[in-house]
Amino acid sequence: MLEVRNVRTGYGETEILRGVNLTVAEGEIVAVLGSNGVGKSTLNMALSGILPLWSGEIEFTGHRIDQRSPAEIVEAGLVQVPEGRKIFPNLTVEENLELGNYRGDRSRRKAMVADVYATFGRLKERRRQYAGTLSGGEQQMLAIGRGMMSAPRLLILDEPSLGLSPLLVEEMFTLIGRLAGEGLTILLVEQNVMQSLEIASRAYILENGEVVVEGAARDLREDARLRQAYLGL
Amino acid sequence: MYPIPIIAEALINGLMLGAVYALVAVGLTLIYGVLHIVNFAHGAFLTLSMFGIWLLWEHAGLDPYLSILMLTPIMFGLGYGVQRFIIGPAGHGRDNSILLVTLGISIVIENGLLVVFKSDTRTIATDYGFRVIEIGPLLLSWPRAVGFVATMATAVIVWLILNRTDVGKAIRAVAKEKLGARLVGIDVNHIYAMTFALGSACLAVAAGLLMPVFYVNPQTGGAFVLVAFTIVVLGGMGSVTGALLGGLLIGVVEAASSLFLGDSLGQLGIFVLFILVLLFKPTGLFGARI
Structure with a gap:
């Protein structure tokens, strides 16, 4: 591959x-x-x-x-979840996920966000929170979730x-x-x-x-x- | 001491003038927040827009407020092109080069305008330029009221673009995390150009709102941008809400100091406030979040 x-x-x-x-x-x-x-x-x-x-x-x-x-x-x-996460601290959790799908198929976005929330329950609880306020572990989850949104x-x-x-x-x-x-x-x-x-x-x-x-x-x-x-x- | 209605009138008219300052500052702070450069060409772009409004009035008989609808897409396109094809490639990604390129562009535009229009001052005489609205004992300037409402509407549109569209979210993402943005497939150069485009489009709106009450010559934009720089710092560099509130505040402060210190000292209040903010709250009154 x-x-x-x-x-x-x-x-x-x-x-x-x-x-x-x-x-x-x-x-x-x-x-x-x-x-x-x-x-x-x-x-x-x-x-x-x-x-x-x-x-x-x-x-x-x-x-x-x-x-x-x-x-x-x-x-x-080919999608990368970078070292140090590189999430967008000034955007909400949900906006971070949406941008993961920036190059993707918009019609599937809602379903993909729901998939990420199914994997990471914590992210769903914090969906309206700015990503910069998350703990380290949550930020890592968000980075992976954002990567998943690009349909890797x-x-x-x-x-x-x-x-x-x-x-x-x-x-x-x-x-x-x-x-x-x-x-x-x-x-x-x-x-x-x-x-x-x-x-x-x-x-x-x-x-x-x-x-x-x-x-x-x-x-x-x-x-x-x-x-x-x-x-x- | 002046009677209360006179003070109130001056402050409200100041607030409404401040709205147009705010519009100029919103564009400037947006570009600073995303590209992390001070755009020295901002004033020249405003002057250019004001001449655009004047030309449409003089040669096509178009009302300045209507001209906004025509000029906004033009300035949007111009802003996009200038960033994408001149500032970006010529700046080589180095902040000081980019700064100098924007300065160069402003010199070219100002002198180009000087060649075409000479240094004459032009005005537009609309039949509503001096119209007033009577609210109880208060006499408020009609074109300034229009300016205030139109600025608020523009601010809402900018807010919606930044918060409700993919491009807007990408603009905010690039502002704080460029590498992360590239790794989700955001074309950073395109986003830079879109930011410039948006900031320049705000100037087209400001120009249309200014022309019925102001004049234009090839140096006019510079004076506004000096005040706009002050607002950007006051509101927190890169903060759009800060620029909006800062602009309104500056308008009121200017009106108050004109009233109490005399017209020629109107801007004194602005800079006294500016120095105080730099001394006591150097990150700006409203913090920075784009």
Whole structure:
């Protein structure tokens, strides 16, 4: 479904990604792991068309998307829930959700909002509240809900567990598993290694802007040497 | 001390003039709130709109209030085009470049107008320019009353656009969270241009309301925008409601200081208030929320 081939990019003169290769098949949860500053979020910005590539190709559902605008990429169904949520603090919860559907089919909007409320009861309670007044966990729910409103075929989740209490982290991973169970393909970018490996089918470990290890999540989980070398566990 | 009706009359007329100030300020604060730049071309756009109204009167015999309906879409389109095809590309996303580009545009417009219209001052003599409404002992200016009502109507329309349409919600979203907006598929450059368009359209309305009671020459817009800047800061930079309330307040303050200090010192009150606000509540009287 998603194929990333030899992607190189960075900011200004600084190269961050030095030829990244990665694939995601339909229905998979694929984890991209690695510590801070290895280029995980840069990869996401490149995938969403925010950061232009220096070289390499990105193909999504059989079409090149690396020259496309962020809006076209969202329309194609590659949707990102960014690190730090990036919700609209000055808009109400419901307005945030509506804007998730900005490029979508307006006639289905009401039904989609109702779907999100069915998944996240808390958001329904707070629908008229400004998003900036929500707690961290609620903001993360809203960010995911807003992503769902774009009718994603592949959802990129960038650090969804960041800044959440252990209990909420648990809840977040349960939710990700449930979304995948409903047929959504997920690219999970995380620092939370063990829990990511538990729900992912495959994983990539990024170091210094390169994929250093890739494999089935189960194998990575059990390989003590790998865990020590790259994941600091 | 003046008799109460005279004071009341002056304050109400001031309030109504303030409404038109507010309209100019709403456009300015909207552009500031979303693009985070001070639009130096705002005054020149107002002057341009006022000449537009004057031309339609002089050559087509069109009533200034009717001309608003014609000029608003034109200024909307012009605002969109100028942001999308001049300010955006020439500014390269750097705030100080954008600032200078808007300054450049204002110089080009002002001097273009000077070439075409010379520095003569033009007025429109309508038969309602000096009409008054009698309410009990009060004599209120009819064109200012129209200005007040039309400003309130325009403010409601702007509010509806910002709060009830997708484009409006996108404008508010871009104002506070640009990356988040791009990630839901909002074309930020289009939204910037729409914001500029909306701000410029407000000027067309203001110009039509001003011309029956005011004059225009190639520098006229500048004077209004100076007051509008004051209102924007007073109301909280980027706050549309703040600009509206701030404009009304400024109108009243100006009227009061004209009455008590004399006409030539009318604007003194505005700037004294401005300095006080900067000293004691620098975020503006009404806070910033777009």
